[in-house]
Amino acid sequence: MFDQSQIQEFKEAFTIMDQNRDGFIDKGDLRDTFAALGRINVKNEELEAMVKEAPGAINFTVFLTMFGEKLKGTDPEETILHAFKVFDTEGKGFVKADFIKEKLMTQADRFSEEEIKQMFAAFPPDVCGNLDYRNLCYVITHGEEKD
Structure with a gap:
């Protein structure tokens, strides 16, 4: 295993x-x-x-x-990456954290405010409010940040 x-x-x-x-x-x-x-x-x-x-x-x-x-039960990295890419219309490798928060709290298996806080504590947005979803996907599937 x-x-x-x-x-x-x-x-x-x-x-x-x-x-x-x-x-x-x-x-x-x-x-x-x-x-x-x-x-x-x-x-x-x-x-x-x-x-x-x-x-x-x-x-x-x-x-x-x-x-x-x-x-x-974790999806492969590529599957999670493709899910985020749907929201990255410019292909920059990041999405606005506020946008992701809104989607996670209003769609499908909704996140609670506490779950959002935990996610952003582990993967804080940059100073412009962007979430690096490529790194997030890597950590979800591999358990540690890329160098």
């Missing part, structure tokens, strides 16, 4: 999230991880929902399996 370098990256992520170093990720670990990322007021229900996605206690094997299942 994953190559050795990907497994190592997941192991590092697991180790960071396992805040109390007991070999399992639980609600307390998730709360501490969110706090380390600057999100202090995470609702207990949200943490419970995350933990309930697992079939049992979340050790590294379960963590890796869950990511495999989540990533399996």
